[in-house]
Amino acid sequence: MDIFLMVLGGLGLFLFAVNNLSDTLEELIGNKANKWLDLFTKNLITSVLTGTAATVLLDSSSAVIIMTIVLVNAGALTFRQSLGIVMGANIGTTFSSQLIALDIGQYSPVPIFLGLVFSFFAKSEKVSNAGRVVLYFGILFFGLYTMERAVEPLKDHEKFLSWMERLESPLRGTFIGALVTLLIQSSSATVGMVITLAKKQLINLPGAMAVMLGAELGTCSDTLMATIRADRQAVKTGLFHLAFNVLCIVIGLAVFPQFYTFIEWISAGAGMQQKIANAHMVFNTAGVLLFLPFIPLIEKLLDRILPPKPVMAEAESPLIKSEADRSHL
Known part of the structure; x- marks a missing residue:
């Protein structure tokens, strides 16, 4: 029971930090994020790079994709521009898994303290917001550190080890992986928990990679919710995110043995947590590179499934009609 409560507490801290970190960064950046998205999405490659950078900054692929859907719905971005941003967001989210793989949780009280000092005593609002960003990063890693300490006794728990082997x-x-991500609404948290288990040697690499694949599917739920009551262009962006992730997962499962061998090869000598982070980065980056050449075809297919609504011709006013009738007299 104590283990469950500590894991629950650590997960709560992690999710609290992720949500507030994203909101605070959006507040700190302000409307500039929207301007940058529009400025650096002139072609597919720059759209991918912009989506990657925005996700690294906001530490949330869901936040970036939801913001993209909102902008498409508002007409500030085109459907084609959104495709690159969505793919870039999938690459950007792997940055957090690389950070989590680093064993820095024990130092998390330092950014928590510094963040509190700056957020409380700074006279400038920007400095205060920057302090809150540091604070939430500290809470994020402290949450992971709490979970890491909580699961340590499970090393000797036969039933848990047997379940993890499955x-x-x-x-x-x-x-x-998909179910857990659907429940907690954060693929970063799911990958973070897997890396935490790996640090304590409670999960092997194939199992961790499989859960990581599922997390990519579970994260589609909140972005699909953002398309409710949106126009067709925004709905197509949400559908593309779902289709892209599903197809990548299917391909990943089809070549799973080769994928596992490749990760072992490129991560020779690295710890288990680093191998999982590398698998996350390779999988998401390879998916983007694989789909880039087919984006025009995918765009046409989605346009055919959900064509733009026809613009209704304005009805001719009675006054104009009467003037036209008189001209024929």
Whole structure:
């Protein structure tokens, strides 16, 4: 029971930090984010790079994709511009897994203290917001550190170890990853928990990779919710995010043994947590590179499925009609 409460507390701190970090960064950047998105999305490559950079800054792929859907719905971005941003967001979210893989949780009280000092005593609003960003980063890593300490006794728990071994099945692991992400609404938290378990040698690499694949599917739920009552262009952006992730997962499962071998090869000598972070980065980046050449085709397909609404011709006013009738007299 104590383990469950500590894990729950650590997860709560992590999710609290992720949500507030994203909101604070959006507030700190302000409307500049929208201007940057529009400025640096002139072609597909720059759109991908912009989506990557925005996700690294906001530390949330969901926030970037939802913001993109909102901008498409408002007419500030085109559907084609949104495709690159969505793919870039998938690359950008791997940055957080690389950070989580670093064993810096024990130092998390330092940014928490500094963040509190700056957020409380700074006279400038920008400095105060920057202090809150540092504070939430500290809370994020402290949450992971709490979970890491909580799961340590599970090393000797036979039933838990037996259950974790079942995750070696790619399909089972993917399902669990999708379910957990759907429940907690954060793929970063799911990957973070897997890396935390790996640090304590409670999960092997195939199981961790399978859960990571599932997390990519679970994260589509909140972006799809953002398309409710949106126009067709915004709905197509949400559908593209879902289709892109589903197809990448299917391909990942089809080549899972080769994918595992490749990660072991490029991560030779690295710890388990670093291998998982590398797998996350390779998977998402490879998916983007694979789909880039087919984007025009995918765009046409989605346009055919959900064509733009026809613009209704303005009805001819009675006054104009009467003037036209008189001209024929």
